Amino acid sequence: MQNFVFHNPTKILFGKNTLSSLGTETAAFSKRVLLVYGRNSIKKTGLYDRVIESLAHEKIEVVDHAGVSPNPLVSHVREGIAKVKECDLGAIVAVGGGSVIDSAKAIAAGALVAHDVWKFFIGKKTIKATLPVITVLTLAAAGSEMNSGMVLTNEKTVEKFGFGHRLLYPKTSILDPELTFTVPPDYTAYGAIDAISHVLEFYMTTQDPDTQVQDRIMEGLLINCMENCERCLDKPDDYSARANLMWAATLALNGLTAAGLGRVGFPMHMIEHSLSALYNVPHGAGLSVIIPGWLTWALPHRKKRIARLGRQIFPETITNELSTTAAAGQTIALLRDWFAAQHSPVSLSELDIPITDIPHIAQNSLQLARVWRLKEYGQHEIETILTLCK
Amino acid sequence: MQNFVFHNPTKILFGKNTLSSLGTETAAFSKRVLLVYGRNSIKKTGLYDRVIESLAHEKIEVVDHAGVSPNPLVSHVREGIAKVKECDLGAIVAVGGGSVIDSAKAIAAGALVAHDVWKFFIGKKTIKATLPVITVLTLAAAGSEMNSGMVLTNEKTVEKFGFGHRLLYPKTSILDPELTFTVPPDYTAYGAIDAISHVLEFYMTTQDPDTQVQDRIMEGLLINCMENCERCLDKPDDYSARANLMWAATLALNGLTAAGLGRVGFPMHMIEHSLSALYNVPHGAGLSVIIPGWLTWALPHRKKRIARLGRQIFPETITNELSTTAAAGQTIALLRDWFAAQHSPVSLSELDIPITDIPHIAQNSLQLARVWRLKEYGQHEIETILTLCK
Numbered sequence: 161m162q163n164f165v166f167h168n169p170t171k172i173l174f175g176k177n178t179l180s181s182l183g184t185e186t187a188a189f190s191k192r193v194l195l196v197y198g199r200n201s202i203k204k205t206g207l208y209d210r211v212i213e214s215l216a217h218e219k220i221e222v223v224d225h226a227g228v229s230p231n232p233l234v235s236h237v238r239e240g241i242a243k244v245k246e247c248d249l250g251a252i253v254a255v256g257g258g259s260v261i262d263s264a265k266a267i268a269a270g271a272l273v274a275h276d277v278w279k280f281f282i283g284k285k286t287i288k289a290t291l292p293v294i295t296v297l298t299l300a301a302a303g304s305e306m307n308s309g310m311v312l313t314n315e316k317t318v319e320k321f322g323f324g325h326r327l328l329y330p331k332t333s334i335l336d337p338e339l340t341f342t343v344p345p346d347y348t349a350y351g352a353i354d355a356i357s358h359v360l361e362f363y364m365t366t367q368d369p370d371t372q373v374q375d376r377i378m379e380g381l382l383i384n385c386m387e388n389c390e391r392c393l394d395k396p397d398d399y400s401a402r403a404n405l406m407w408a409a410t411l412a413l414n415g416l417t418a419a420g421l422g423r424v425g426f427p428m429h430m431i432e433h434s435l436s437a438l439y440n441v442p443h444g445a446g447l448s449v450i451i452p453g454w455l456t457w458a459l460p461h462r463k464k465r466i467a468r469l470g471r472q473i474f475p476e477t478i479t480n481e482l483s484t485t486a487a488a489g490q491t492i493a494l495l496r497d498w499f500a501a502q503h504s505p506v507s508l509s510e511l512d513i514p515i516t517d518i519p520h521i522a523q524n525s526l527q528l529a530r531v532w533r534l535k536e537y538g539q540h541e542i543e544t545i546l547t548l549c550k
Numbered sequence: 551m552q553n554f555v556f557h558n559p560t561k562i563l564f565g566k567n568t569l570s571s572l573g574t575e576t577a578a579f580s581k582r583v584l585l586v587y588g589r590n591s592i593k594k595t596g597l598y599d600r601v602i603e604s605l606a607h608e609k610i611e612v613v614d615h616a617g618v619s620p621n622p623l624v625s626h627v628r629e630g631i632a633k634v635k636e637c638d639l640g641a642i643v644a645v646g647g648g649s650v651i652d653s654a655k656a657i658a659a660g661a662l663v664a665h666d667v668w669k670f671f672i673g674k675k676t677i678k679a680t681l682p683v684i685t686v687l688t689l690a691a692a693g694s695e696m697n698s699g700m701v702l703t704n705e706k707t708v709e710k711f712g713f714g715h716r717l718l719y720p721k722t723s724i725l726d727p728e729l730t731f732t733v734p735p736d737y738t739a740y741g742a743i744d745a746i747s748h749v750l751e752f753y754m755t756t757q758d759p760d761t762q763v764q765d766r767i768m769e770g771l772l773i774n775c776m777e778n779c780e781r782c783l784d785k786p787d788d789y790s791a792r793a794n795l796m797w798a799a800t801l802a803l804n805g806l807t808a809a810g811l812g813r814v815g816f817p818m819h820m821i822e823h824s825l826s827a828l829y830n831v832p833h834g835a836g837l838s839v840i841i842p843g844w845l846t847w848a849l850p851h852r853k854k855r856i857a858r859l860g861r862q863i864f865p866e867t868i869t870n871e872l873s874t875t876a877a878a879g880q881t882i883a884l885l886r887d888w889f890a891a892q893h894s895p896v897s898l899s900e901l902d903i904p905i906t907d908i909p910h911i912a913q914n915s916l917q918l919a920r921v922w923r924l925k926e927y928g929q930h931e932i933e934t935i936l937t938l939c940k
């Protein structure tokens with residue numbers, strides 16, 4: 161196990177009717193807030209009214225900032241920052257999934273500086289302070305509700321970049337699984353696949369050979385994401401399934417799985433971000449295309465690890481009798497099949513992305529490879545991986 | 551899954567040479583501290599000098615408070631409180647295992663009130679504030695380094711009581727596995743068994759039938775505690791084994807496993823505390839006696855749960871072919887055998903406790919049953935369980 165610092169100060173309120181605590185949790189930080197959310201869905205479901213009611217109960221003044229898109233845009237974040245500065249607001253309340261929460265975090269950081277917020281993302285400026293962020297989660301996927309990361313897309317430069325900073329942990333996050341009952345099947349699956357990818361990135365990129373504690377936690381989370389995704393698709397208002405999926409997705413990227421693994425990376429995200437940036441593909445849909453291709457590319461060097469993964473998540477098929485080579489190969493095939501069974505795409509062609517675009521996509525990914533310092537990924541490597549995703 | 555609040559603000563510094571950060575971590579809170587530790591072992595190993603050196607580097611004044619015993623005494627805590635008040639100290643530094651850390655927490659709470667500290671333990675007073683506690687862990691066992699609990703023994707009233715409060719989380723805990731290389735085999739095993747018991751208490755007492763996320767985390771931690779205990783006994787300076795055991799023991803009782811399980815209890819601890827209070831038995835040694843007996847007592851109502859446990863932690867013996875009844879029975883027998891193989895006692899007679907004492911022990915446990923509101927445990931039930939431990 162490698163040395164690590166673990167310090168996750170986010171307070172989680174999990175369960176039914178926890179939304180009613182939003183007002184008091186927010187009032188502890190400010191009585192004047194920016195309310196960040198997506199398009200119309202929270203108004204249709206009545207969630208917007210419940211949020212306003214809880215905030216009003218504590219006499220909190222609210223400035224609306226609607227319209228966060230699934231791949232959140234820096235232009236929209238800039239508008240939010242302008243509102244916070246103009247109205248002198250003291251906290252940000254995010255109601256939504258990872259896109260909304262990431263936008264809220266970027267606004268919370270950008271509102272306290274004079275320079276453009278994108279400079280944080282390209283490493284030209286460092287965060288020194290942030291406004292408090294309080295979140296209400298409506299999608300089990302990104303894990304942003306309990307971590308220090310954020311991802312934004314710059315539509316002008318066609319870059320989807322992300323990074324983490326210890327000041328970006330939300331103060332309080334409210335996780336009510338009932339709020340995810342209305343998530344449609346495709347986004348339920350994309351969310352589960354996003355959580356799965358977060359676990360797999362660390363599981364596959366650690367170079368430490370003896371991280372038994374983390375390995376078993378990660379394997380348990382993977383099984384939970386898969387089983388409960390299936391249950392949610394089968395019965396969208398299965399509280400228990402939604403609860404298990406939600407908590408598993410949060411734990412998948414709250415620092416717990418990475419602590420002790422040493423240097424880990426997000427190479428699959430690195431490539432997927434280019435699909436999102438260039439073709440506006442939903443993040444989870446892009447990941448289910450990239451993951452099997454990346455695993456196939458990594459197979460020669462990570463055969464044992466992939467075989468172990470398969471024995472844990474597909475124990476009935478990947479038995480101890482199978483050789484490591486056979487087990488590893490079958491694991492990738494079974495994972496691809498599982499994504500397909502959740503109706504998530506597993507090839508570039510399903511996303512209508514022509515193979516002739518591969519060099520261009522790889523060029524885009526290279527930018528992020530540089531920012532994230534994933535030195536082992538050059539144009540050639542990324543093209544090879546993308547070819548395995550065709 | 552049941553509603554829960556999860557908020558664990560302790561900062562963990564894990565790994566080799568993290569001790570050198572003790573000074574800076576402490577100086578963030580106070581430059582005048584009480585240093586709490588046990589008997590002579592940290593002086594023999596040179597750890598004491600390293601602690602003093604790191605604190606001196608930040609010009610921190612230190613008042614010594616040595617002599618914490620394995621079942622820590624309230625009388626010794628009272629002496630510590632007197633020193634803090636007399637010298638007007640601003641933080642408590644604990645260097646040791648759970649006993650030392652629990653003593654430090656009790657001093658941190660007791661130093662800010664005029665009444666006797668024991669009143670917190672019998673529920674007559676509530677904690678309103680505490681001094682900051684910084685810990686250096688030297689034993690993988692109690693989990694106190696990352697939780698809000700503490701346990702003390704009142705030698706006058708012969709009570710070993712414990713409770714939790716959100717103000718009792720240490721600010722920073724330093725976990726260097728190398729500091730546990732010198733832990734002798736018996737206490738290494740007792741520590742692992744303590745951690746195992748923390749997982750088992752929650753695993754067995756939850757009434758929620760669908761806590762898949764927590765179940766898999768708990769099962770993973772159990773396997774890790776067992777496997778790495780064996781590795782540590784085999785090779786005391788196996789860094790990787792010590793690291794995995796240490797982190798597993800910390801996660802076993804940091805709130806993560808309990809979050810979402812609803813009401814859980816510590817019935818095995820409740821009875822073991824009486825063995826410690828009456829006969830000064832090492833906590834882990836008492837637990838390895840009580841656990842198999844308690845499980846045998848619980849068997850008729852928790853057959854399925856115990857069978858699932860066995861299938862996870864003894865997969866080679868407890869196969870899917872076995873009936874639930876056979877699997878559950880064999881699980882208890884195998885666990886008892888495993889404790890015995892680590893040279894931890896598995897019967898009252900091995901502790902030289904006569905069977906005729908059982909009514910008296912049960913009477914002592916009843917006090918804690920009342921404080922912890924474990925209403926299902928009367929004199930008769932506790933005597934029955936103890937009889938199964940003979």
